[in-house]
Amino acid sequence: MKKQQTGQSMDRVDGRLKVTGGAKYFADHHLPDMLYAALVCSPITSGTISSINATKALKAPGVQDVVSHLNAPPVPGYKNAEAGAKDGLKIFKDNRIYSNGQPVAVVVANTLERAVYAASLVEVQYNQETHHTDMNASMNKAFQNNRMKDYLRGEADAWKKAPVTVDATYTIPLEVHNPMELGGIIAHWDTPDTLVLYAKTQGVKNVQDTMKKLFQLPEQNITVHSEFVGGGFGMALRVWPMEVATILAAKKIRKPVKLMLTREQMFTLVGYRPNATQQLSLGATADGKLTGITHEAVAITSPYEDFTEGIVAMSKFMYACTNVNTRYQLVPLNMSTPVWMRGPGEATGAFALESAIDELADKLHMDPLQLRVLNHADTDPERNLPFSSKYLKEAYLLGAEKIGWANRNAVPRSLQENGMLVGYGMSSGTFGAYRGKATVSATLKSDGSLVLQSAASDIGPGTATAMVQIAADVTGIQASKIKFMLGESRYPFAPQQGGSSTVSTVGSAVTDACQALLQKLASLGISGPDFKGAEQEVTVTATSQAGKERDQYSMYSFSVHFTKVHVHPATGVVRIQHIVSVADAGTIVNTKTARSQMIGGVVGGIGMALTEEAILDHRFGRFVNNNYADYHVPVNADTPPTDVYFINKKDPYINPMGAKGMGEIALIGFAAAVSNAVYNATGKRVRDLPITPDKVLDNKGNQPWKVENKMTT
Amino acid sequence: MNQFSYIRPASLKAAIDAVAKDNSARFIAGGTNLLDLMKSGVTTPEKLVDINRLPLKEIQVNGATLHIGALALNSELAAHDTVKSQYPLLSQALLAGASQQLRNMATVGGNMMQRTRCSYFYDTTMPCNKRNPNSGCGAIGGINRMHAIFGASDSCIAVHPSDMCVALAALDATVLVTGPKGSRRIPFHDFHRLPGNTPQLDNNLGKGELITGVEIPANDYTKYVYYLKVRDRASYAFALVSVAAALDIHNNEIRSARLAMGGVAHKPWRLYEAEKALTGKAPTEENFRYAANIAIQSAKTYPHNAFKTGLSLNSIQTALLKAATV
Numbered sequence A: 001m002k003k004q005q006t007g008q009s010m011d012r013v014d015g016r017l018k019v020t021g022g023a024k025y026f027a028d029h030h031l032p033d034m035l036y037a038a039l040v041c042s043p044i045t046s047g048t049i050s051s052i053n054a055t056k057a058l059k060a061p062g063v064q065d066v067v068s069h070l071n072a073p074p075v076p077g078y079k080n081a082e083a084g085a086k087d088g089l090k091i092f093k094d095n096r097i098y099s100n101g102q103p104v105a106v107v108v109a110n111t112l113e114r115a116v117y118a119a120s121l122v123e124v125q126y127n128q129e130t131h132h133t134d135m136n137a138s139m140n141k142a143f144q145n146n147r148m149k150d151y152l153r154g155e156a157d158a159w160k161k162a163p164v165t166v167d168a169t170y171t172i173p174l175e176v177h178n179p180m181e182l183g184g185i186i187a188h189w190d191t192p193d194t195l196v197l198y199a200k201t202q203g204v205k206n207v208q209d210t211m212k213k214l215f216q217l218p219e220q221n222i223t224v225h226s227e228f229v230g231g232g233f234g235m236a237l238r239v240w241p242m243e244v245a246t247i248l249a250a251k252k253i254r255k256p257v258k259l260m261l262t263r264e265q266m267f268t269l270v271g272y273r274p275n276a277t278q279q280l281s282l283g284a285t286a287d288g289k290l291t292g293i294t295h296e297a298v299a300i301t302s303p304y305e306d307f308t309e310g311i312v313a314m315s316k317f318m319y320a321c322t323n324v325n326t327r328y329q330l331v332p333l334n335m336s337t338p339v340w341m342r343g344p345g346e347a348t349g350a351f352a353l354e355s356a357i358d359e360l361a362d363k364l365h366m367d368p369l370q371l372r373v374l375n376h377a378d379t380d381p382e383r384n385l386p387f388s389s390k391y392l393k394e395a396y397l398l399g400a401e402k403i404g405w406a407n408r409n410a411v412p413r414s415l416q417e418n419g420m421l422v423g424y425g426m427s428s429g430t431f432g433a434y435r436g437k438a439t440v441s442a443t444l445k446s447d448g449s450l451v452l453q454s455a456a457s458d459i460g461p462g463t464a465t466a467m468v469q470i471a472a473d474v475t476g477i478q479a480s481k482i483k484f485m486l487g488e489s490r491y492p493f494a495p496q497q498g499g500s501s502t503v504s505t506v507g508s509a510v511t512d513a514c515q516a517l518l519q520k521l522a523s524l525g526i527s528g529p530d531f532k533g534a535e536q537e538v539t540v541t542a543t544s545q546a547g548k549e550r551d552q553y554s555m556y557s558f559s560v561h562f563t564k565v566h567v568h569p570a571t572g573v574v575r576i577q578h579i580v581s582v583a584d585a586g587t588i589v590n591t592k593t594a595r596s597q598m599i600g601g602v603v604g605g606i607g608m609a610l611t612e613e614a615i616l617d618h619r620f621g622r623f624v625n626n627n628y629a630d631y632h633v634p635v636n637a638d639t640p641p642t643d644v645y646f647i648n649k650k651d652p653y654i655n656p657m658g659a660k661g662m663g664e665i666a667l668i669g670f671a672a673a674v675s676n677a678v679y680n681a682t683g684k685r686v687r688d689l690p691i692t693p694d695k696v697l698d699n700k701g702n703q704p705w706k707v708e709n710k711m712t713t
Numbered sequence B: 001m002n003q004f005s006y007i008r009p010a011s012l013k014a015a016i017d018a019v020a021k022d023n024s025a026r027f028i029a030g031g032t033n034l035l036d037l038m039k040s041g042v043t044t045p046e047k048l049v050d051i052n053r054l055p056l057k058e059i060q061v062n063g064a065t066l067h068i069g070a071l072a073l074n075s076e077l078a079a080h081d082t083v084k085s086q087y088p089l090l091s092q093a094l095l096a097g098a099s100q101q102l103r104n105m106a107t108v109g110g111n112m113m114q115r116t117r118c119s120y121f122y123d124t125t126m127p128c129n130k131r132n133p134n135s136g137c138g139a140i141g142g143i144n145r146m147h148a149i150f151g152a153s154d155s156c157i158a159v160h161p162s163d164m165c166v167a168l169a170a171l172d173a174t175v176l177v178t179g180p181k182g183s184r185r186i187p188f189h190d191f192h193r194l195p196g197n198t199p200q201l202d203n204n205l206g207k208g209e210l211i212t213g214v215e216i217p218a219n220d221y222t223k224y225v226y227y228l229k230v231r232d233r234a235s236y237a238f239a240l241v242s243v244a245a246a247l248d249i250h251n252n253e254i255r256s257a258r259l260a261m262g263g264v265a266h267k268p269w270r271l272y273e274a275e276k277a278l279t280g281k282a283p284t285e286e287n288f289r290y291a292a293n294i295a296i297q298s299a300k301t302y303p304h305n306a307f308k309t310g311l312s313l314n315s316i317q318t319a320l321l322k323a324a325t326v
């Protein structure tokens, strides 16, 4: 019997290519006669362009053209509405400026340096209008749309009647995905109506579909390549206006054009996690049973799109509580549109909910772990359905054991180590376990090797590796003889890599395709283990999607995060010492890449908790820390030993592998595990992320806690 | 970035002449600051004079004095045996700065000459008196969390971002410069400037003057030293505040003390009064608190950096305690 492949820690099939520089990311491609683009971006935040003078730029060495709303080729898919009508920014459609950094022209030259220099020579005049970038100052504009209706179960605001209550405001700042690889695209019109793109994207089919609509071309006229992606975290889940601008420039000039953003432009052109303020109120009986949860959130969006996400989602089903009401509103500002960022919405909401639970535990003099277990939802209280699988209680206990939760003292400031205040914190996270629709083709070559193709993406989790393992188990073919090919729009359809659903969706289609292939081979009299004997290649294609089970069960992944932190008693500096994260994500297909995936999410969570914040100067509507030096993504020194554990029990319903998603839960809830630990260490509750030293201290920079007689070193 | 020409002279004189005679020329050493400034359009030199061929890399002990060439790399200096044993404060400060990769490129001269990290200075669409005199100070009414609490003026509240210079200030270094009119020695204290109403000037180096090296006199601060850097992320971040503390302790008495701070002023900020207060006292927590209190008396804060006063107080005390308890 062959060794089962899923569940092993197989090395990445493309690991060698990646570490030796052999993997080609979009910008590594070079086309004959290719030109380079640089963007001219608006320094104003609201208003109109009154003139663009490109004379000097056009005279600069190597410059081919300066493309703007004045001369861009028409986009047939732009309806006759203004550029910023509610269906997204139509770049170069007219002269209106909706946000700072909006591209107003693209300069194309024969070298990057020349394009960048010439961009500085384009003279643009603006009519400036009053802008609004401060959510707090624009609360009167808050609105709801039909994707964000109020939710009510039982009685509204029931928490108010409870004997023990928590009612607190939690805020998170605007965060930017900032993957190492910058955004951009290479656009080439092979003929006036065939478009070839090398994109940085989480979904080649999505890019193809967007182009189909924008340029009203048949699908086969649009080719999108995206074999390797250097991180996305959500920023590459859609086509951005700057990409369309580049495609328009290429169309006008009739040569391939490459655009690569600057780090600064990553803050204004490819989305962000919207800043949000949340009021979270809990009511409980004196013995800790939740009797009311009210969760009200306000987040920002652009003037031209209503970006919504699951900020209040978790509060509806995470705990067994009869009375729950939620409200979610948006404030439109002169900002570009947000986009899903790892753990979208839920990460924001979980910070509020899981901090409030900790505050409640403190008021009840109860262990927060015990409080969570006491209010555990055995069935989904929102949909009134059983969970397809849920091992959250097991995860709580495992995590508690591994971090040494028993060492925690519920009284803040009671533990010290080497002169540092010690705190323990925990939280939970959850995210929907999805399964979409995908198609995979499976081809058996005459040498007995197997080639699978699907237009999936891999932004880093190791998609192809997992698919090879799944296929190896279904077919019995050795993993080394299986190749999974992705990132090409000409392959059969797969959805975007988002929402932690790739293994579930594409893995199911791999399973179905491999099974169909086995049947076909059997009918041809070819059988394993070698599958030799076929005179030519045998190909089958299978499409796979979820069935009725999704109406019968609620499907969620769960995570539990535990942290141990040190807080310096004099400077307020927080350093996480140890992290334990446990995932209830069904069957783990590859324990090695899954572990990396969890650690990556945790590092994102450290950033959310301690360091990341994009800061705007509202007078100008501009970011003041739009670079890697000042926008602090965590570095190695911020990342302590991180122990990852998997429950690794098959979900019986979600898909043939029994694998739920994991990308999002790795981060969701993490920030609360840190803020709860900081409270445990210091007695100071920080409800406004990130937890920088100044927030741990009081507003004059002194310790809000009583300094012990013996000052520590 | 604008077009520029590039030369790499082999003699001191040629390098100095090239910059002295051409208003738009700049020296370039490691390039870790200058190139960023050029890419942002803050500095637009038409000629770069690469000084890396000049014989200014050496780190030597001359009698009782440590001589550091201006082109010594930050990483080499930090790892140098004599520096580690005789000037450990300098080594600690260097290692608290930037990242290993940057320290491998950054030179001592370039580190002293690095410009403020004030965001408004870097963003050419914003007002900034330092970049564009009389355009206003973006930070005073804007985001000023990282800004100065000591010695600022109504025209500029920027801080000098260096860690290395805080240690050099504490250790009474001397800057050696050579220019078109010959060589001179500038006490470290007089090298960097306060903003006053000329915030465009970071220091007192004249046109065409080249830093050739730095000298540190022998001292008794080999044991009781500590460089404390408080920052928003554990590494690779500029200081919210930093403290260089050096004590000469004998028989439970502080014979002399050196204290300087970073991240709080337009120049490395020496705490002379606090040093004086510690002299002759016992190295106790109370005395350290007392001295720290003296140091923060002249603090003046802005809407986002009020925390720096208390943080400075606590940090000075902590650095002194750490220095005293090796």
Ligand SMILES: Cc1cc2nc3c(=O)[nH]c(=O)nc-3n(C[C@H](O)[C@H](O)[C@H](O)COP(=O)(O)OP(=O)(O)OC[C@H]3O[C@@H](n4cnc5c(N)ncnc54)[C@H](O)[C@@H]3O)c2cc1C
Pocket: A628, A629, B026, B027, B028, B029, B030, B031, B032, B033, B034, B035, B036, B051, B070, B071, B074, B096, B097, B098, B099, B102, B105, B106, B107, B108, B109, B110, B111, B112, B113, B114, B161, B162, B163, B164, B209, B210, B211, B212, B236, B237, B238, B239
């Ligand atoms: C992301 C980032 C983070 C950083 N973090 C820190 C930090 O935490 N702490 C810290 O202290 N520093 C930090 N730095 C700054 C770093 O220390 C400086 O950039 C570096 O020291 C500059 O040295 P250089 O040789 O590269 O200078 P260059 O960039 O080559 O030159 C800088 C300036 O000095 C002038 N110059 C150079 N040599 C001489 C000379 N001999 N005589 C006269 N003028 C000269 C140049 O003309 C130029 O104006 C950071 C830098 C970056 C980019």
Ligand code: SF4
Pocket: B116, B118, B119, B120, B121, B127, B128, B129, B130, B131, B136, B137, B138, B139, B140, B155, B156, B157, B158, B199
């Ligand atoms: S603080 Fe100084 S550097 Fe910053 S904006 Fe004001 S003048 Fe410019």
